[in-house]
Amino acid sequence: MPASDRRSRNRLASVRGMHDLLPGPIALWQHFEAAARDVLDSYGFEEIRTPLLERTELFVRSIGGATDIVEKEMYTFADRDGDSLTLRPEQTASCVRAGIENGFIHLGVHRLWYMGPMFRHERPQRGRFRQFHQLGGEIFGPAGPEADAEIILLTARLWRRLGLFDLRLELNSLGTPDSRRAYRSRLMEYLLDRRADLDEDGRRRVETNPLRVLDSKNPEMRAVIEAAPRLIDSLDSESRDHFDALRAMLDEAGEPWTLNPRLVRGLDYYTKTVFEWTTERLGAQNAVCGGGRYDGLVAEIGGTPTPGVGFSAGIERLVALLVESGTDAAREPPAAWVAAVGTDAVRPAPAVAEALRDLGVSAVLDAGEGGFRAKLRRADRSGAEFAVIVGDAEAAAGEVSIKPLRSDGPQSTVARARLREALTGWLPQAAPGEDSPQADETCSMPPDHA
RNA sequence: GUGGGCGUAGCUCAGUCGGUAGAGCACCGGAUUGUGGCUCCGGAGGUCGCGGGUUCAAUCCCCGUCGCUCACCCCA
DSSP states (O other): OOHHHHHSTTOOOOOTTOOOOOTTTHHHHHHHHHHHHHHHHHTTOEEOOOOSEEEHHHHHHHHOTTSHIIIIIOEEEEOTTSOEEEEOSOSHHHHHHHHHHTTOTTSSOEEEEEEEEEEOOOOOBTTBOSEEEEEEEEEESOOSHHHHHHHHHHHHHHHHHHTOOOOEEEEEEOOOHHHHHHHHHHHHHHHHHTGGGSOHHHHHHHHHOHHHHTTOOOGGGHHHHHHSOOGGGGOOHHHHHHHHHHHHHHHHTTOOOEEOTTOOOSOTTOEEEEEEEEOSTTTTOOEEEEEEEOTTHHHHTTSSOOOEEEEEEEHHHHHHHHHHTTOOOOOOOOSEEEEEOSHHHHTTHHHHHHHHHHTTOOEEEOOSSSOHHHHHHHHHHHTOSEEEEEOHHHHHHTEEEEEESSSOOOOEEEEGGGHHHHTTTTSOTTOOOTTOTTSOTTOOOOOOOO
């Protein structure tokens, strides 16, 4: 795009809070994604992909009509048929819907994972975007705390795998919906008695979301908050046993955690276990992963009652931590750089590049302007191991010149038919045979000759 | 959604107490009629985020707006 166009007044920019992921930074994402797939695979999870758009009703019923997400953050609009659709703000609800719709959710145990963009209309900030990406996993079927433990230990393993060692696991239990409702009214009563001690924000939220009052960061509220009844102390016995068993499992597995009695989370579907992984390194957006149990969700959406537990992790935030940690995920440079200059030399150049790829050698054909000087400079900067040079002289003789770029070895000129011999030492170990030149087009690994 | 800070070349930034701008890196070319890395020389690239106001004159001051950012809020 010419500079004059990019400068022009009516040029288009991306939507606020929605960003392009460019080739450089994307290397770290791919690093993250590969680690995630690997870990999820080792826990027997299978991938699921669901549409970005769902009927609005799905999220209202699952996340809860009184939550911030549903009340003020969803991208909701009427499509041409008049149906109310919403860009998904999270994916658990979609997974449940898909499980019910395809008739598998209540049959046995299912372990699913997903990864993709989510949408919430919040004010953008560091670590908070309107289109952001989550990695998530769900276990449908088991009601016991082993499944909760599996989810938590899986995420812990992923952090270790990524080299993130300073994340903190916070745990709480919300109990069953009944015990939670009972607690809520007890808490509201307590807070109303002390209305005078609350700050403005607190007074506003007593009625709307009393559990949130406990989460206030205002130091003047500390005394009121600490004296408040705790949800964890008013659990029903079933939830209490579940929570105790989970704690014992995490201890047995050697996974450290801390109790956060004020952890409530912003989605209404959680029951019993809730957890969050937090970091000190990202400022206000400190939650990097969250999740919990949602035993009532499947029934709420109209399926056969089926328990479930899950997690979801914010990829932007985790990648930001990787950047901070100095994680190196630079893309592998190509092995060969094909530099052809001259009208007769350009004609065979694509065929020469193909011959290299047939041998399993990754190759970039320099299709840019300029002479040998320019093309070799690009070859050097690309990081390629060697340049394959085709000039008019080589083209006329059916030859190519091979010039090492990372050593002081001499340049050699060989017949195109003898490329394989000339490249001994640069070929990948499992090079495809001559009789199956296009053995594996999906294999883009550069030759390993470190 | 609320409040504060900041928007100068592709990137990181300097600068103009109001007189229309510079550096480093990156890019392109030359020194080397077909050979990179080091060095030297040169070039291209900015309506100083956008719109309005004040002024003889605004990139600079004022207002608005958009974007980023920090905190609140919320959460991944």
